[in-house]
Amino acid sequence: MLRRLIGILGFAGILMSLGAVPTISAGDDVPFPNGFRDWFVVNSMIVTKDSPISAQIGGMHIIYVNAKGLPTLKMGGPFPYPDGTVFADDVHDFSVKDGSYVEGSKKAVTVMVKDAKKYATTGGWGFQVWAGGDPSKPLVPDAAHAIQACFVCHTPQQAQDYTFSTYIP
Numbered sequence: 001m002l003r004r005l006i007g008i009l010g011f012a013g014i015l016m017s018l019g020a021v022p023t024i025s026a027g028d029d030v031p032f033p034n035g036f037r038d039w040f041v042v043n044s045m046i047v048t049k050d051s052p053i054s055a056q057i058g059g060m061h062i063i064y065v066n067a068k069g070l071p072t073l074k075m076g077g078p079f080p081y082p083d084g085t086v087f088a089d090d091v092h093d094f095s096v097k098d099g100s101y102v103e104g105s106k107k108a109v110t111v112m113v114k115d116a117k118k119y120a121t122t123g124g125w126g127f128q129v130w131a132g133g134d135p136s137k138p139l140v141p142d143a144a145h146a147i148q149a150c151f152v153c154h155t156p157q158q159a160q161d162y163t164f165s166t167y168i169p
């Protein structure tokens with residue numbers, strides 16, 4: 001059941017139901033991470049069609065963190081991350097050419113913004129994803145949807161303040 005819900009409301013599901021979510025309630029607003037391509041590049045991950053999470057988050061992921069969260073990332077704690085920390089995930093299509101995985105066009109930009117009070121129901125993180133990385137196209141309508149579409153999959157990472165990324169020298 002959970003798997004189905006995630007399938008429906010997950011990353012791909014959200015992208016497909018874009019038209020069904022015309023407005024975003026102001027109370028759950030997560031700002032677009034303007035200028036994030038100039039932040040610290042944390043790591044990258046390619047989720048191929050062979051992955052069980054391909055339907056939800058398939059693509060080439062390039063993760064960034066802002067200056068506020070960088071010291072905690074580098075030290076591997078102590079957690080939680082300070083309020084004001086922002087992680088952004090620049091998700092691109094990719095193709096395989098002669099055995100090389102080649103970055104393609106932008107699929108989406110996802111974000112996690114830390115504000116322990118404001119986003120208390122989702123581990124103190126505000127979750128949002130923008131279709132095609134377009135700031136005018138946020139896809140998560142409210143915190144309730146963020147739980148199913150994002151937070152359930154990040155919950156096992158609780159010991160690391162719900163983030164997957166670690167500093168890779």
Ligand code: HEC
Nearest residue numbers: 044045053087110111112127128129149150153163164165
């Ligand atoms: C099926 C599981 C799954 C779902 C659903 C999911 N994520 Fe993630 N997310 C991951 C994984 C795995 C990583 C690590 C990627 C990497 O290390 O390159 C990640 C990384 C991230 C990061 C970078 C910070 C970190 O945790 O390392 C952000 C930001 C993020 N996700 C936002 C979101 C948002 C917003 C949603 C909902 C729209 C979402 N995620 C849904 C699995 C998921």
